[in-house]
Amino acid sequence: MHNGVMMAKTILAVDDSGSLRQMVAFSLKAAGYQVIEAVDGQDGLDKARNQVVDLVLTDQNMPRMDGLTLIRSLRALPSYQKVPILMLTTESGDEMKAKGRAAGANGWLVKPFDPQKLTEVVKKVIG
Amino acid sequence: MPKKRILGPQVKRLLTGVSDHGNEHLLEVETDLVQTTILLAEAIEKLGGSFLALHAAISAQQQEIDLLISSGTASTATVGKLKIIQGDITRHINSAVTSLQFQDLTSQLISRTMQRSAGLREVLSTLGVIGDGIPHDGGSDEIAVLLKEITIRLETQSQELKGLLRKAVTQKHLDSGDIELF
Numbered sequence: 220m221h222n223g224v225m226m227a228k229t230i231l232a233v234d235d236s237g238s239l240r241q242m243v244a245f246s247l248k249a250a251g252y253q254v255i256e257a258v259d260g261q262d263g264l265d266k267a268r269n270q271v272v273d274l275v276l277t278d279q280n281m282p283r284m285d286g287l288t289l290i291r292s293l294r295a296l297p298s299y300q301k302v303p304i305l306m307l308t309t310e311s312g313d314e315m316k317a318k319g320r321a322a323g324a325n326g327w328l329v330k331p332f333d334p335q336k337l338t339e340v341v342k343k344v345i346g
Numbered sequence: 347m348p349k350k351r352i353l354g355p356q357v358k359r360l361l362t363g364v365s366d367h368g369n370e371h372l373l374e375v376e377t378d379l380v381q382t383t384i385l386l387a388e389a390i391e392k393l394g395g396s397f398l399a400l401h402a403a404i405s406a407q408q409q410e411i412d413l414l415i416s417s418g419t420a421s422t423a424t425v426g427k428l429k430i431i432q433g434d435i436t437r438h439i440n441s442a443v444t445s446l447q448f449q450d451l452t453s454q455l456i457s458r459t460m461q462r463s464a465g466l467r468e469v470l471s472t473l474g475v476i477g478d479g480i481p482h483d484g485g486s487d488e489i490a491v492l493l494k495e496i497t498i499r500l501e502t503q504s505q506e507l508k509g510l511l512r513k514a515v516t517q518k519h520l521d522s523g524d525i526e527l528f
Contacts, residue, residue, distance in 0.1 A: 234450075236449070236450040236453070237391075238390040238391070238394050238446060238447070238449050238450060239447055239450040241394050241398075242394075242443050242446055242447060245398065245401075245443065246443060279514075280454065280514055308514075309450075309451060309454060309514050309515045309516075309517065310514050311516060311523065311524065316526070320528050324528065325527065325528055326525070326526060326527040326528055327524075327525070327526045327528070328523065328524075328525045328526075329517075329523025329524045329525070330447055330450065330451065330517070330523055331444045331445075331447035331448075331450075331451065331517070331520055331521075331522055331523060332444065332447070332522055332523065333440055333443075333444050333522035334439075334440050334443045334444070335440050336522060336525060340525050340527065343527070344527070
């Protein structure tokens with residue numbers, strides 16, 4: 220809350236695909252969330268340090284820093300111990316999901332996403 | 347006594363020929379894939395822009411419709427029909443958002459294909475390099491040793507390439523993917 224006004228929750232969307240980021244931002248903004256975009260894992264980490272967000276949604280296969288490395292880096296920050304982190308990736312194998320869970324991810328979404336389902340799961344996780 | 351046939355030059359020509367022709371064609375494949383990537387990127391930029399513009403226009407129109415409905419001028423039947431149309435529009439928008447993610451998936455597949463093509467060119471170069479080493483008057487024993495060396499190196503390179511090219515995109519349709527909360 221700020222001056223009695225409920226502030227919209229903020230989501231950090233990390234993906235090296237501009238079109239994917241565009242669709243994620245479109246879907247989540249339509250549901251009332253604020254969205255910060257990052258173009259790869261390193262950009263995501265830098266932006267996450269600048270402003271603590273309510274949820275991180277990250278791709279796995281990205282240049283400079285992949286999703287799993289980003290998750291581990293975020294979990295090493297005191298301010299990101301409890302922030303929910305969801306993977307949004309083309310990867311659907313059990314082995315990768317297990318790695319994601321071990322790194323600290325709270326959920327796994329396989330691309331392509333349906334905007335209604337994405338909004339529902341985000342709402343379930345952060346309200 | 348029949349003259350011993352020297353196969354060295356022919357084997358050498360074969361190996362360098364496969365290497366050179368293979369490289370030439372694969373470079374063309376990679377050029378086409380680069381062009382495909384560029385066209386796809388341009389297409390998605392235009393499609394994405396048009397989609398957002400269309401959505402903005404529809405949203406503005408919906409606001410006017412909502413004003414008309416709240417003014418009480420529209421009949422119950424008309425209001426009912428407009429609500430159904432609004433539901434249809436929402437469904438189509440969601441479907442479009444799912445479909446507009448095609449470029450992300452296809453560009454990953456193209457990238458993997460280009461890596462494989464580059465890896466294959468390296469493999470073919472091995473044929474050329476080792477083939478160059480075949481002496482002009484090489485006998486079958488010498489050729490056999492070099493061919494064995496080629497086989498071993500090709501197997502190693504092929505395994506390395508497989509290790510680098512893990513299949514990250516298995517989707518065959520653009521239906522939305524699974525969601526799992528841990």
